[in-house]
Structures are given as structure tokens and as C-alpha cells.
Amino acid sequence: MKQTMLRLALLFCVLTPLGVLHAEEGPTLKKVNISLDQTTLRKGLNVFTDVCMGCHSLRYMTWRDLMTYPEIGLSRQDVDDLRGDAPLSARMLTELSAKDAMDSYGIVPPDLSLIARARKGHGAYIYSILTGFEHDPKGRVPDGNYNVYFPGHRIAMSDPLGWLDHDSEDEADLKAQAQDVASFLTFVGEPHQVERLAIGKWVMIFLVLMTFVLWLLKRAVWQDVEH
């Protein structure tokens, strides 16, 4: 026993320093509470369609999905108001054409369907970007394009929520908007995640019970074997 503990201690000594060996990348992201309840997701959807969708698309979401996923569960009337002339089966695409985007920003804004999954930090990354606009301390990057959390700090997207130089009374509201949209995009990245967690709970309960029964069975069968 003593020997085993000694060995474990040795292993620990070897492995722990490894954690500090690799270079840390980028600033620590802000903490955000991602919530997948209907109220938050609907608020996030509103921010998305009002602000983000001016430039960004959700190619993996259709207008109908806003009705069929119970997590959002909009009524047909709500969806009709949002989609305009687009058919229900149409993807949620921005009206900004790629050419206009290139002319204005020099880049085609990325599709946001999977943005929460495709960035380290996930929801916290989105939240941090939206609330990460500052004045460039070196004065090189124009205001609205300097972002502490973006790799290289220069981002083509110019401060969508108006975070830079916001009044102190707006702060809570802007933070809430950023949090809502981060939550919404987290949902969009994996729309079955609520279902997954809900099923998972029962699967775990079942497996623990089943394994316990198997353990009893094993004990009963092995009773007559000396070992």
C-alpha cells in the first residue's frame, strides 16, 4: 500500500509540471451563465434576428425549426412575422450578399450555426467577443475593431451591441443581450442538447441499477468458487 502511494506520488510529480509547459493562448475569457430556458433563447433569438442577422446566417436552422424545437417553440404567427417572404423551409440566411460584405468589411462574415461549438470557450467566447470591444491602447486599430478576445485583436465585425463607450446604465442591458445571444447560439450549435441531457439522466439511472444487479449476480454465481 505504502509502495503504491509512493508510486502514485512519483507519477503525480512527473505529470503535474507538464501542465505548465505548453504556452497559454490568448486572454482568459469572461465567465458567462449559459441558460437554455425558453425565455433566454427567445430573447437571444430576437437579438440575433435584429442585430447579428444583418450580416450572419444560420444555414443549419430553418424558420420552421423555430417552431418545431420545443426549446424555442415559437407560434406560427411569430415565425411568420420574422421570416417575411421566405418559405418556412428556408434556411435563416442574411440578406447581406457576399459581394457587399467583401466591399464593406473585406471578409464574408462566418456562418454562426456552429460558432459556439467551433471556438475554444464556446458560449463564453461569444460573450467575451461581444463585450470585449475597447480602445486600442496603441491607437493602431480603429475604434470598434479592436477586441481584446479576438486572436490578433483586430476584428472586422464592428461592435454590434455598441459596447464601446456605453453608459453605465446600459451596461446591465448590454451584458444581458450578449448573454442571451451566446445562449441562443449555444443552443443552435447543438439543438438536441437539452434532449440529450434529459435522456442521459435516465440512461445513467438505468445503467447504475443494471450494473448493481449484475454485481449481485456475479457474487451469487461466484459464491461456490474459492478465490
Place this chain on the structure above:
Amino acid sequence: MIDKMLDSKVAGWVDDRTHLIRYIRFHLIDYPTPKNLNYWYAFGSIALLILVLQIVTGVFLAMDYKPSAILSGGGFSVAFDSVERIMRDVNDGWLIRYMHAVGASAFFFVIYLHMARGMYYGSYKKPREFLWMMGVFILIFMQAIVFFGYLLPWGQMSFWGATVITNIIGAIPFVGDWLLQLVRGGFSVGDPTLNRFFALHFLFPVLLGIVVLWHVMALHVVHSNNPVGVEASEKNIIPFHPYYTVKDLFGIGVFLIIFCWFVFYHPTGFGLMIETDNFNPANSMRTPADISPVWYLTPWYEILRSVPNKLLGIAGMALAYVCLFLLPWLDRSPVRSARYRPVYRSLLLIFFVSIVVLGYCGHHPVTPMLTVVGRTASVIYFSFFVLLPFIHKFEKTKPLPEDI
């Protein structure tokens, strides 16, 4: 009840014509096993279960997956779209895909423990040398399969991982360029690569299944080793069923708890099983800052990376496998189990640590410090095999018991 079924008239009719019942009895029921096998011996059964799970989930995924790198708009491709369709629109597609992705990691985790068990108890020694070599062959096969499979979602890591790894082939003298183009189906990784990798990802598991069956049949010729490492006498032998069927079932239960915890609560395995960057569609114009293979390949990747010369690096990686193959002949001690071999035991544990360190280094971007650590771990990896033929000369083994 099982006995009744196997003795029934129908069973007899089938057995007279195919020997099926005989095989079932021989391999799954009467198969004689030492009674002292611990839970480390459950990993074989668990691995078999995962193989079946991978094949079943894989077939269902293939029904909805489209291996095409043709762009579908906005930088996305048909293949990437089809994976997202599985995740969103196919009934329980997300569950099937997560089981398949987590299953790949689980397969390697279990196989690595299975091999560690074999090394610790000296299960590779006579008469089980061939069994061990088949096992190493299975490992290499599995690595080829995941390599093909990881390209299929056609994300950034799929694309660049495949680019980096296939580039290795190009370093082979004389035939490298030709071989590289043959594997890729072109000058760079692209649509033809994706198509052939999909075909191979389907073919290889079938071959793997055959080798695994052979592995099991070979085991049932030479029979299981045991933690003590001496042959068990008749009175200490028990039939596989019911003793080890229930013991393995309990092991499988514990495994499933961990497996499903990942599937339902952490399906990307904290970015280790499905890498975060792989949710970005493949883009040949944008190289990721850091390209690293999935965790189960990183120890071998790090050995490759530790050698400054590309060709020698490949040779080093190949040698790492060759050493494993030759293990039964490199180790010349007559004693099997590490329980009775203090020197071998210490060396083996250091060897295991070196593999973990190699895996860690291979997963992270190169820094001067990590390079030093990685190279040291590589040297330790090979030192184990270099020292192995000599330690029996001075190792004082503990006295072996007569029986288990």
C-alpha cells in the same frame, strides 16, 4: 436454460449440419479459464462489445452520410452538411454519431489497458507470442481505421490532420511521391481522398473483425494467462460460462456507465474526442494555428515529431511498432508475471508513464521545453526495449508459487 436450448432437437439439427452449437459450447461456455482472472481481464470482452457497437452505429451513420467535398455554399461542403443533418434532422442521429465518436476513443482506451494488462502479466510469452503479435496488428489496424474515419466529417482538423499524416508518406525514398498521390488520389487532400477514405473506412473494420475473430480463436487454443503467470492445475480451472460471462457482464456494466456518461454529458470529450476546430468546415486556404491528431494517436505522433529528420522520424515511429511486435523475443526471462519481477515491473511502469507523457506532448503545440520532454520520453520508450533482453541476467525474481 441455455443448456436446455443447446440440447434441444432444433439445436441438434443445426449442429449436425454446421457444428454451430459445438462452436458455441467450445468458445463461450466450456472454454476453460483459470479462476484467478481479475477485472483487468474484462477488457477483451469490452473491446469486442465496442467493436460491435462501432460497426452497428457506423452502418447507420453511413445511411445518411455523403462523402463529397463538393462545396454547398458559404464554405461548407456536402459531407459537412450531411454530418450536421445527422446531428439535427435524422431521428436520434446525434445519439448514433456521439456513440460512434466516443466509441472510437473508448475503443483505444480499452485496447491500451488490454495491452498494458498483457505486458504486466507477461501474457505475450510462449505460447502466446502469436496472440500478442495479432494484438499489435489489431492496434495498427485500428489506428488506420480512425485515421480514415476522422477525415469523413470534412472539418478543419479532418482536412489538416489528413494532410499532415499523408505528407509522411511523401518522405519515403523513391516511391514516396507516387505513393502519396495514390493515397490522396491527387496532389493534395480533396474530394477523391474523401471518397477513398470512406470506402476504406468501411472495408477495414470488416477485415478488423476477421482478425479479431482469429485473435479470439487463437486465444482459445493457448488459453488465458493469469495474474500469477503459472499454468493453473485442473482443480483451479473453471468454465467460462457462467463464471466469466457474469464477471465480464459486470465489467461491461461499469464500462457502459462511463461510456454513456461521456455520450450524454460530454460527447466531445472536452475537445479530445471531437476536436473543437473540427466544427469549422475544411478550408484549404486557412491552416489552423495548431494541428494535432486525436489523443489516441498522439504518442506515436510525438515519437515521429521528436526526430528532427522527417524520414528518420517515420523510421522511429515504425520502429516503435516493430519493438512492440518483437516484445515476446526481446523479453527472455522465463517468469511471466511482473508480480514476481521487480526490475521488469519498475521498468514497465516507467514505460507506461513515458507513453502518457508522449501522448501529452504530441497533443500540444511545439515549444522548446515540450520538445525536450518529448524527446526524453521517446528515449525512455525505446530504452525499455533495449534493456529488456538483458534484465533477466541480473533480475532476482521472487519465488513462483506451484499453482495459482
